[in-house]
Amino acid sequence: MAIHKSTIRVGTGAGFSDDRIEPAVDLAERGKLDYLVFECLAERTIARENLTRLKDPERGYTPYLVERFQAVLPACVKNGVRIVTNMGAANPLGAARAVRREAKALGIADLPVAVVTGDDVADIVRNNPQLPLMENGAPVESLLPRMASANVYLGADVIREGLATGAPVVMTGRVSDPSLFLGTMLHGLGWRYDDYAKLAVGTLAGHLMECAAQVTGGCFIDPGKKDCDDPVNIGFPYADVTADGSLTLGKLDDSGGRLDVMTCTEQILYEMHDPTSYITPDCILDITGVDFKQESKNRVIATGAKARPRTPTYKVVVGYHDGYIGEGEVGYAGPNALARAKLAEKIVRERLQKRGFTYPEIRVDYIGMSSLHGMGTGRTEPYEVRLRIAARSPDRKAALAVGFEVRTLHVNGPSGGGGGSNGIREVLAVKSILIPRHMVKTAVTVEGTL
Amino acid sequence: MNTGTVKVYDLGHARAGDKGNTSNISVTAYDDRAWKILCAQLTPKRVLKAFAGIAKGPVTRYELPKLKALNFVIENALGGGVTVSLAQDMHGKSLSFLMLDIELDG
Numbered sequence: 233m234a235i236h237k238s239t240i241r242v243g244t245g246a247g248f249s250d251d252r253i254e255p256a257v258d259l260a261e262r263g264k265l266d267y268l269v270f271e272c273l274a275e276r277t278i279a280r281e282n283l284t285r286l287k288d289p290e291r292g293y294t295p296y297l298v299e300r301f302q303a304v305l306p307a308c309v310k311n312g313v314r315i316v317t318n319m320g321a322a323n324p325l326g327a328a329r330a331v332r333r334e335a336k337a338l339g340i341a342d343l344p345v346a347v348v349t350g351d352d353v354a355d356i357v358r359n360n361p362q363l364p365l366m367e368n369g370a371p372v373e374s375l376l377p378r379m380a381s382a383n384v385y386l387g388a389d390v391i392r393e394g395l396a397t398g399a400p401v402v403m404t405g406r407v408s409d410p411s412l413f414l415g416t417m418l419h420g421l422g423w424r425y426d427d428y429a430k431l432a433v434g435t436l437a438g439h440l441m442e443c444a445a446q447v448t449g450g451c452f453i454d455p456g457k458k459d460c461d462d463p464v465n466i467g468f469p470y471a472d473v474t475a476d477g478s479l480t481l482g483k484l485d486d487s488g489g490r491l492d493v494m495t496c497t498e499q500i501l502y503e504m505h506d507p508t509s510y511i512t513p514d515c516i517l518d519i520t521g522v523d524f525k526q527e528s529k530n531r532v533i534a535t536g537a538k539a540r541p542r543t544p545t546y547k548v549v550v551g552y553h554d555g556y557i558g559e560g561e562v563g564y565a566g567p568n569a570l571a572r573a574k575l576a577e578k579i580v581r582e583r584l585q586k587r588g589f590t591y592p593e594i595r596v597d598y599i600g601m602s603s604l605h606g607m608g609t610g611r612t613e614p615y616e617v618r619l620r621i622a623a624r625s626p627d628r629k630a631a632l633a634v635g636f637e638v639r640t641l642h643v644n645g646p647s648g649g650g651g652g653s654n655g656i657r658e659v660l661a662v663k664s665i666l667i668p669r670h671m672v673k674t675a676v677t678v679e680g681t682l
Numbered sequence: 683m684n685t686g687t688v689k690v691y692d693l694g695h696a697r698a699g700d701k702g703n704t705s706n707i708s709v710t711a712y713d714d715r716a717w718k719i720l721c722a723q724l725t726p727k728r729v730l731k732a733f734a735g736i737a738k739g740p741v742t743r744y745e746l747p748k749l750k751a752l753n754f755v756i757e758n759a760l761g762g763g764v765t766v767s768l769a770q771d772m773h774g775k776s777l778s779f780l781m782l783d784i785e786l787d788g
Contacts, residue, residue, distance in 0.1 A: 501708035503699035595768035604776040606735030622768040661765045
């Protein structure tokens with residue numbers, strides 16, 4: 233029978249696939265954590281990793297998996313910190329095996345890893361081509377020939393199930409970001425999956441923590457206006473959550489960054505639309521009653537989260553091939569720089585046209601002037617301008633031609649063009665559908681001996 | 683002449699997030715006076731005007747008085763969506779500062 237604690241401490245180990253490594257090690261070493269959660273999957277990551285897996289069936293998990301586990305495993309094993317992560321991406325079982333190999337190399341002979349599967353619903357989607365896309369209502373059928381992945385966002389219940397095995401590590405593919413955190417609370421605090429007052433607290437905690445440093449001073453600093461301590465070594469957050477549903481966010485005292493009402497307020501609204509209805513697989517969160525209170529330096533108490541019952545569906549992200557983007561850049565500086573950049577643009581456009589290439593969309597940026605916020609009005613001409621031309625095409629040759637024609641400016645273009653670059657990339661786009669929960673069958677297995 | 687203009691930058695702080703082709707930008711007031719000005723003047727219409735070269739809209743505004751924050755949901759703002767956009771800032775992370783650059787009456 234499970235023994236539940238009255239308080240647990242959950243830390244964030246990563247907020248995206250390419251996040252820094254050492255803040256997680258710091259938390260594992262001296263954070264007095266019960267759980268460390270790594271969120272490493274962006275929307276299209278699984279589509280990309282499915283392509284990797286096609287080339288090598290052993291792979292298909294997040295690229296930094298081995299480095300992260302190598303760094304944190306010693307402290308986590310020593311301090312009894314259990315790891316929950318979606319680093320499995322398109323291949324949770326392969327990821328579990330890679331983690332076990334790495335553990336062995338570190339002297340941990342048999343590290344059991346619980347593996348959550350069932351998020352991959354590509355076959356279900358293929359068999360239900362009538363399902364409408366959330367973006368435009370059209371049936372998913374038209375994407376099927378180009379589909380690279382289809383995964384549901386699973387909920388916190390599968391994390392609880394993984395932790396209930398007793399394995400020190402729970403490895404998943406697609407699980408909704410806040411659910412990774414909420415699952416540790418369901419397990420550790422014995423919360424019921426229909427106790428919506430508690431699910432609200434855990435979902436809020438997960439939402440605030442899922443992007444790691446974004447709540448502790450990352451994406452926040454504006455020098456002279458909004459500063460923070462030691463911006464080179466921003467610490468990652470942890471949450472102290474009690475069985476009766478109180479929530480305090482914290483970060484380690486001598487880590488960099490800041491954790492206060494301002495950072496929490498920016499992060500609670502991050503990627504939030506209607507604040508009364510933040511839909512996760514576990515509940516519908518309402519944050520309009522949330523209040524933050526500074527408890528002490530580096531600790532903030534959050535109260536007032538509410539939740540309504542979860543929807544009867546899971547959201548599926550469908551990844552699919554969507555042609556190519558070709559681009560090229562070249563820089564101009566000094567007198568008449570903008571006019572030279574504009575002439576270069578005209579030359580490239582006309583040459584592409586002359587060669588018979590047409591594009592559904594061409595974008596031109598004058599970097600240093602208009603690439604981020606558009607041309608605006610009354611903007612003064614900068615000293616330097618970097619021309620960037622990008623275009624999409626279903627045809628690889630047409631996409632390649634964009635960079636080629638920018639590259640040829642090197643000797644054929646306007647005076648003083650320097651620092652050219654060009655490239656092409658394959659586009660993996662995503663769209664969403666909803667599927668009834670009963671269609672999805674999840675499973676938890678354990679690699680290793682418990 | 684009115685009493686002068688003030689930038690949103692001087693009244694509050696902002697953060698931008700993305701979901702598909704939709705950008706959401708929160709603006710949190712520094713104090714009660716700033717909150718009143720923002721509520722009165724930083725309307726969806728005013729925001730759409732500032733984002734005219736970038737977003738088609740519509741723009742929806744949500745108010746969170748407890749946090750003194752406004753949350754703007756700006757649709758058709760990210761070049762078709764993060765995964766397909768031709769923009770360099772495909773997430774629209776920099777758009778929070780376009781919001782902060784808006785001028786209001788002080």
